[in-house]
Amino acid sequence: MSRIDLTINGQSKRFDVPGETLLVDLLRDQAGLTGTHIGCDTSQCGACVVRVDGATVKSCTILAMQCAGGRIETIEGIAKGKELHPVQAAFSENHALQCGYCTPGFVITAIDIIETNPQGLDAQTVREELHGNICRCTGYNNIVAAILDAAQRMGVPVQATGERS
Amino acid sequence: MNPFHYHRPKTLAEAQMLFRDAESPRFIAGGMTVLPSMKARLLDAENLIDLSKIEALQGIEARSGRLRIGASTTHATIANSAVVRQMLPALATLAGGIADRHVRNRGTLGGSLANNDPAADYPAAALALDAQIVTSERTIAAADFFTGLFETALTEAEIITAVDFSLPDRAAYTKHRHPASGYAIVGVFAARFGQHWQLTLTGSSAYGAIRLMAFEKQLVKGATPDGLDGVDIDDLPILEDPSFPIAYRRHLIKLMAKQAVAMTIDDVSI
Numbered sequence: 564m565s566r567i568d569l570t571i572n573g574q575s576k577r578f579d580v581p582g583e584t585l586l587v588d589l590l591r592d593q594a595g596l597t598g599t600h601i602g603c604d605t606s607q608c609g610a611c612v613v614r615v616d617g618a619t620v621k622s623c624t625i626l627a628m629q630c631a632g633g634r635i636e637t638i639e640g641i642a643k644g645k646e647l648h649p650v651q652a653a654f655s656e657n658h659a660l661q662c663g664y665c666t667p668g669f670v671i672t673a674i675d676i677i678e679t680n681p682q683g684l685d686a687q688t689v690r691e692e693l694h695g696n697i698c699r700c701t702g703y704n705n706i707v708a709a710i711l712d713a714a715q716r717m718g719v720p721v722q723a724t725g726e727r728s
Numbered sequence: 729m730n731p732f733h734y735h736r737p738k739t740l741a742e743a744q745m746l747f748r749d750a751e752s753p754r755f756i757a758g759g760m761t762v763l764p765s766m767k768a769r770l771l772d773a774e775n776l777i778d779l780s781k782i783e784a785l786q787g788i789e790a791r792s793g794r795l796r797i798g799a800s801t802t803h804a805t806i807a808n809s810a811v812v813r814q815m816l817p818a819l820a821t822l823a824g825g826i827a828d829r830h831v832r833n834r835g836t837l838g839g840s841l842a843n844n845d846p847a848a849d850y851p852a853a854a855l856a857l858d859a860q861i862v863t864s865e866r867t868i869a870a871a872d873f874f875t876g877l878f879e880t881a882l883t884e885a886e887i888i889t890a891v892d893f894s895l896p897d898r899a900a901y902t903k904h905r906h907p908a909s910g911y912a913i914v915g916v917f918a919a920r921f922g923q924h925w926q927l928t929l930t931g932s933s934a935y936g937a938i939r940l941m942a943f944e945k946q947l948v949k950g951a952t953p954d955g956l957d958g959v960d961i962d963d964l965p966i967l968e969d970p971s972f973p974i975a976y977r978r979h980l981i982k983l984m985a986k987q988a989v990a991m992t993i994d995d996v997s998i
Contacts, residue, residue: 604767
């Protein structure tokens with residue numbers, strides 16, 4: 564058992580964890596943040612994506628100990644009170660979720676895609692960047708539309724690529 | 729996963745000492761292979777020694793006409809590095825095409841080489857670019873480093889610290905990705921040094937990354953991508969796999985090689 568400090572959604576917290584504890588299990592079981600989902604548990608589906616020190620990671624494939632001293636951002640931390648994050652609002656308004664299981668991972672990934680492409684985005688780039696996230700309802704068209712919509716709300720230029728909507 | 733102790737040493741010496749003293753030790757870098765394998769009970773360890781905070785394994789620098797990249801540099805860092813993009817853009821492209829964005833944020837150059845997965849991308853680049861694999865003990869030429877599927881010349885407790893790439897006049901990497909995993913079904917790295925090419929194959933060879941000597945010889949005779957059409961590659965040791973049959977892989981190898989070579993010749997398009 565080791566003691567680690569993490570800053571989760573802006574709040575510093577201390578945890579005692581065994582070496583083999585995965586970040587996703589710490590978030591769900593110890594921090595009570597069950598918005599981060601476990602989908603495949605084999606590092607393929609992206610339902611568990613969170614940001615660690617500003618980079619998206621699959622939290623089912625990183626040890627809590629590897630994050631010691633780090634800054635974690637999860638789906639619970641992105642809205643401002645009752646005001647949805649622009650990506651959440653765009654997902655809602657574009658019907659970008661069906662069963663919703665993959666959505667936390669997609670929303671965190673989408674925020675990172677938009678923030679790391681301030682020069683502009685198009686549908687093709689968004690599709691390539693979404694390679695690590697799987698939606699089993701296969702609602703990708705609306706997810707891509709929502710991300711481009713959110714990008715515009717966040718002041719990122721969106722270029723048309725002639726792709727079907 | 730089975731229980732284990734986790735260690736995060738700050739120096740190479742500390743990491744090696746931990747490894748030598750611990751029961752059932754294993755190194756972990758980004759963990760993109762180690763952790764899924766441990767979760768699937770394909771690998772086990774009682775002591776996991778994390779190399780990611782060792783400063784000596786970090787950094788990217790150009791020196792003496794070569795490019796040296798620290799072993800714990802992530803794929804994302806290599807893909808986005810201004811130095812790599814300027815000096816060896818094909819390597820940045822290769823790194824940016826590994827797996828997916830989340831894996832690229834964690835997986836490392838040294839980890840990929842040490843694992844020597846036959847479908848990994850970096851071994852093809854290391855072989856084609858005459859990379860020197862710098863370790864805690866010595867320097868190993870890439871040609872001597874890869875010794876078989878998931879096998880390398882690394883000894884117990886030996887740690888890759890950096891990879892030193894030679895700089896070709898032009899280089900390109902073309903890859904047919906597995907649609908789910910992103911691993912190479914066929915990946916060809918082409919490096920041109922003057923009028924001489926070094927071409928390597930990953931993803932399809934039964935022995936891990938290999939040189940494509942028949943193509944290299946043909947390119948000495950005539951530097952055109954179409955010249956590769958007539959080259960006999962029937963004796964290449966290609967993996968037998970019902971999903972991607974040998975004839976299909978052979979076709980892709982020629983296609984990927986022609987595209988990669990075309991990208992290393994000025995003013996040639998296909």
